[in-house]
Amino acid sequence: MHSEPAQPRPQINLVDPELYSHGDxxxxxxxxxANEPVYWHPPTDLPGFWALTRYEDVRTAYRDSETFSSAQGILLRPAEHGEDPGGGRTLALTDPPRHRQLRGLVDEWFALRSVRGFEPEMTEVANRVIDDALARGTCDFVADIAARVPLYVICNMMGVPSSDWEHLFKLTSQAFGAGDPMTQRFAHLDIMGYFEDLQAAKAANPSDDLVSILATASIDGTPLSPEDIILNCDNLLVGGTENTRIAAAGGMLALLEHPDQWRMLSEDPGLLPSAVEEILRWTSTATHIMRTAVRPIDIHGHSIEVGDRVTFWLPSANRDESVFEEPDQFDIQRKPNRHLALGFGEHFCLGSVLARAELRILYNELLRRSIRIELDGTPTRLTSIVVNGPEYLPVRLTATAAA
Structure with missing residues (x-):
């Protein structure tokens, strides 16, 4: 049962970016x-939309891909921006059967057996990044550790030469970080241009990597267009880095804020799998996911019409009192932990196994090497309605034992 909150109705504005950096x-x-789990959010500079905040409603809608379409976009965007260019063309922005066909091209690379095969390389990457941070003594855990591990790993899987990893790191930092919108736009165009060149090279001389698979793939006998290949490369790069980066940094912040949990993990590294699940639940880095209704449906007495935007607020679903006991408590031993941080249904995160492995390996190497981590300043949070978590996490790293 959902208990009535003691506080009066707050002002509801889920699309204020400042809410996620400075508010609650x-x-x-x-x-x-507790009161309006299917809430009509009036238009602002964004179109109006329905907001689902309960776990079961989000889970049910995720599973109903025949009603809730991804092809019109999965994030709220101003109407003047037009349609998302990836709509109907990328893994994230397609519906069945196209989604299954695209996913089938690369699924094997993200399966448990394949990810296990990558673990030695992931461990090497994690240790290289940790070594660089240790050499500096102080660093931004977000940019210098959490961002680099998943980026370097997905670049390796995509066949990006290691000499280009730092170049793509700088571009992604500009494209997806805070800053001037024009800088972000130009950086994103540079990323697309990079993959335009890479996919052409891989089409001419394919090798054993994800870009080569896309560059030489056909669906129903028709090769993917160069534009579709570039869009899907961009989708893989973003999907393979952004949420894992924020989850890794948000998890580290949670462990620093709850030293008893870090101590418990240090004493029993066997808790790492459940700790990773709690970090995923706690951080819930994708703030909202959007679907568009393609047929009418009633949810708790509210009529959702064709064309209506429906948003899933994942951090809310993952703190639902009817599903999670003491949901506002960070508990690395939490079981069961059926969070929705990685989605559900048709669009369950392609890289879920990879993301879990990257988080586990990163924290395991920090623990194995007995590295002491302390805050070295005041963290700041992202000002965004798309992803939430630390934007800047200053820390001091000290090696207290030989690796």
Whole structure:
């Protein structure tokens, strides 16, 4: 049962980016879960939309791909920006059967057996990044550790030469970090241009990597167009880095804020798998996911019409009191932990096994090497309605034992 909150109705504005950097969105989500779990959010500079905040409603909608389409976009965007260019063309922005066909091209690379085969390389990457941070003594855990591990790993899988990894790191930092919108736009165009050249090279001389698979793939006898290949490369790069980066940094911040949990993990590294699941639940880095209704449906007495935008607020679903005991407590021993941080249904995260492995390996190497980590300043949070978590996490790393 959802208990009535003691506080009065807060002002509801889920699309204020400042809410996620300087406010308390959980106050609004808590009230909505208890009182208006299917909430019509009036238009702002963004179109109006329905907001789902309860776990079961989000899970059910995720599973119903025949009603809730991804092809019109999966994030809220101003109407003047037009349609998402990846709509109907990329893994994230397609519906069945096209989604299954695209996913089938690369699924094997992200399966458990394949990811296990990559673990030695992931461990090497993690240790290289940790060594660089240790040499500096102080660093930004977000940019210098959490961002580099998943980026270097996915670049390796995509066949990006190691000499280009740092170049792509700089471009992705500009494209997806805070800063001037024009700088972000030009950096994103540079990323697309990079993959335009790479896919052409791989089409001419394919090798054993993800870009080669896409560059030589056909669906129903028709090769993927160069534009579709570039869009899907961009999708793989972003999907393979952004949320893992924020989850790794947010998890580190949570462990620093709850030293008893870090101590428990240090004493029993066998808790790492459940710790990773709790970090995923706790951080819930994708703030919202959007679907578009393609047929009418009733949810708790509310009529959702064709064309309506419906948003899933994942941090809210993952703190639902009816599913998680003491949901506002960070507990690395939490079981069961059926969070929705990696999606559900048709669009369950392609890289879920990879993301879990990267988080586990990174934290395991920090623990194995007995590296002491302390805050070295004040963290800041992202000002965004798309992803949430640390933007800047200053830390001091000290090697207290030989690796």
């Amino acid at each position: 969105p959980f106050e609004q989500w808590r009230w909505l879960r």
